[in-house]
Amino acid sequence: MTPLLTVALTGAAALLVAPTGAWDVVPSPSPSRSSNLLRGVAAVGADTVWSVGNQRDDTTGRQRTLTQRWNGAVWQTVASPAGENEHDTLTAVSGVSPTDLWAVGFSARSAFDPDSLLDPDGARPLILRGDGLRWTPWPVTKPGGVAHLAAVDMVGSRDGWAVGSHLPEGSAVPQGLIMRWNGSVWAPAPAPDLGPVHLTGVSANHADDVWAVGYRGVPGDAAEAVALHWDGLRWGQHELPADGGVSSALFSVATVSDQEVWAVGYTWSAGKRLAFALRRIDGAWQRIPVSVIEEGTQFRGVVAVATGVWAVGYYVAEGVDNALAMTFDGTSFVKRQPPAPGTYNHGGTAVTGITATRAGELWAVGCLGPNTRVLRRAT
16 A cells, blocks of 8 residues: 655655665574575554565475564564465565555466566466464465466555466466455456556555556567556556667556656666666656666666655676665656675675655665565665
8 A cells, every 4th residue: 555655746856855864774584594585565554564575495495485574673584374386486565554464476386586587387376364473375366377466555455456467378478467355355357458468566546546567578678668557447558658669667666646656667778777767747657867877777666755756676786786776856866875785795685675654764675695685764
């Protein structure tokens, strides 16, 4: 659920308050000795934040779900169940309250990196329900073929949305997957027929104002960023700014109000990947400059708070991923980097999810090599 703001973020840069404080690393558990990665995060109370992702079982080598909770003092790992197949991943989490939580992802036949451009092998949607203490598998009305979920956002206790993609039986063309919670069941909802589409982000402002983003085609080839809007009756596609010959993809979206929406991802041109940001204001999408010189940049998450808009992701330096955090200064996104790793960055570091408490405190999650990494910043 997105309404975090106490003031509206409108077009004037003067309304943006200069960020205060700095990013701090908050210790977080890494239960696996070989691989831990946090992918999604949601603040659901003043002192309650949840993160989700995956870990490797050190005995079997299988990919397993990972859920962790901030209780106001420390991060703790909370046991989470397995899915239908041998390898499980959670990609996103959302909640109406500390005792009404949902996490989504997929269960596949082989280990899978959700950042991959390929679809998971034999994937099935995975949805877990949390009560603040434990997680329980929730039945899913599955579409035909294979499918996986990438994002979730709740409107209320009886209304919510999850998005991803599915490959219908006998088809080689992926389609956007939209699922809706009606208070009793999660079931597929009609989606526009846009050809080969992957939906990767969703943000609900209220019951008749929901945005979903993703891409059509294959990033790095001929992909095109996609934005869909739910008006209470149907989903419709919205036109986005486009550069001729440039591939683009969106991975996260945040609604500020019915007049303002942000979406982030990356573009790909001449073998170069660049972080990409869009803003919808007064009924039209516009591209926002990203002030970064590093190569291989991409955004994976975005959040809006009363003091501004933040986007996170990573960039490549000497062949290794490095965490990236940027904020909108009224004109462009500028870097506000988290602390550098204390040792040489052999395994890479990335930030793949970001959220904020109602007070505006930022939480961002990802990894540092094979370990989880959690960042916090007062705004």
